[in-house]
Amino acid sequence: xxxxxxxxxxxxxxxxxxxxxxxxxxxxxxxxxxxxxxxxxxxxxxxxxxxxxxxxxxxxxxxxxxxxxxxxxxxxxxxxxxxxxxxxxxxxxxxxxxxxxxxxxxxxxxxxxxxxxxxxxxxxxxxxxxxxxxxxxxxxxxxxxxxxxxxxxxxxxxxxxxxxxxxxxxxxxxxxxxxxxxxxxxxxxxxxxxxxxxxxxxxxxxxxxxxxxxxxxxxxxxxxxxxxxxxxxxxxxxxxxxxxxxxxxxxxxxxxxxxxxxxxxxxxxxxxxxxxxxxxxxxxxxxxxxxxxxxxxxxxxxxxxxxxxxxxxxxxxxxxxxxxxxxxxxxxxxxxxxxxxxxxxxxxxxxxxxxxxxxxxxxxxxxxxxxxxxxx
Numbered sequence: 001x002x003x004x005x006x007x008x009x010x011x012x013x014x015x016x017x018x019x020x021x022x023x024x025x026x027x028x029x030x031x032x033x034x035x036x037x038x039x040x041x042x043x044x045x046x047x048x049x050x051x052x053x054x055x056x057x058x059x060x061x062x063x064x065x066x067x068x069x070x071x072x073x074x075x076x077x078x079x080x081x082x083x084x085x086x087x088x089x090x091x092x093x094x095x096x097x098x099x100x101x102x103x104x105x106x107x108x109x110x111x112x113x114x115x116x117x118x119x120x121x122x123x124x125x126x127x128x129x130x131x132x133x134x135x136x137x138x139x140x141x142x143x144x145x146x147x148x149x150x151x152x153x154x155x156x157x158x159x160x161x162x163x164x165x166x167x168x169x170x171x172x173x174x175x176x177x178x179x180x181x182x183x184x185x186x187x188x189x190x191x192x193x194x195x196x197x198x199x200x201x202x203x204x205x206x207x208x209x210x211x212x213x214x215x216x217x218x219x220x221x222x223x224x225x226x227x228x229x230x231x232x233x234x235x236x237x238x239x240x241x242x243x244x245x246x247x248x249x250x251x252x253x254x255x256x257x258x259x260x261x262x263x264x265x266x267x268x269x270x271x272x273x274x275x276x277x278x279x280x281x282x283x284x285x286x287x288x289x290x291x292x293x294x295x296x297x298x299x300x301x302x303x304x305x306x307x308x309x310x311x312x313x314x315x316x317x318x319x320x321x322x323x324x325x326x327x328x329x330x331x332x333x334x335x336x337x338x339x340x341x342x343x344x345x346x347x348x349x350x351x352x353x354x355x356x357x358x359x360x361x362x363x364x365x366x367x368x369x370x371x372x373x374x375x376x
Contacts, residue, residue: 039075039373046369058350058363067109075375079129083152091120115154118144124179134180141175161211165196194226231284238311242282268302290358294326319360330374341371
């Protein structure tokens with residue numbers, strides 16, 4: 001009787017080991033996936049910054065809350081990806097928002113520092129390779145300059161560049177800096193101002209470490225456009241700006257004199273669409289062949305083919321985002337997938353991307369609290 005019990009126990013142990021081996025063989029499909037951080041609005045169920053994994057098959061894993069934070073609506077990495085910055089899209093008693101820095105450790109975040117963004121409701125942050133930090137303050141109508149040191153600590157605000165003016169719609173009664181970019185083709189900073197329909201150009205004086213107006217000081221987009229974000233072509237001297245209020249994308253090309261000039265503008269919507277819609281985000285593929293733009297209202301991504309000689313865009317079609325209000329989206333690191341953050345329907349959706357045609361195919365979705373910004 002005892003020998004039978006021993007044999008049964010041995011059989012159970014062997015069986016458990018076989019199950020464990022099978023599980024271990026299954027795990028690499030998840031571990032080989034790409035993790036990303038998710039910035040959110042915390043006015044509903046969200047508590048801050050979350051982490052998800054996009055598996056090799058396009059499915060998702062929710063890795064949970066990584067850092068509690070107040071309205072961390074936009075995220076950015078340092079050049080070496082050792083540190084992550086997040087804006088707090090708020091306005092305190094001094095009409096200021098803040099920027100936070102975190103150390104990235106094994107796909108977790110460790111809080112380091114917090115500094116003023118230089119204005120109210122910062123909605124965008126970016127870093128240069130040498131640690132210059134720009135925060136675009138939407139309500140403040142300005143950009144703030146900070147510095148990130150080698151230990152991931154943010155300086156106090158170093159300088160502020162305030163914009164003035166307005167345009168023709170009720171959303172444009174004052175400047176509203178929506179994003180700020182380091183031009184990869186020069187030392188220029190380009191601030192995209194939804195409120196004045198201007199792209200403001202500036203530089204950082206290396207002696208004083210202050211912001212100075214560039215030459216030209218600005219390039220104007222058509223009145224009422226509401227420019228929002230930029231996508232730079234990876235190898236050509238031009239970029240595209242997405243216009244929130246007119247649902248369009250405008251081409252800006254560098255002239256023979258070295259300044260950007262406004263080129264053609266195309267719609268992101270179908271010609272027969274009659275509802276309200278507002279553009280949000282824009283990205284270009286790493287090979288420069290395809291450009292994508294999100295439509296909030298039409299709830300789609302517009303897909304364009306890029307003419308490599310002149311930069312002109314040809315509309316290939318629209319893909320439903322399977323949700324409501326696509327605030328932000330991102331191409332996966334290998335660009336096999338596009339992940340969309342639908343703010344109002346509170347879900348993330350993945351699409352398989354055909355690198356030859358630029359077109360997309362729905363794969364998977366997962367719940368996410370008030371998602372705004374995806375950072376792989």
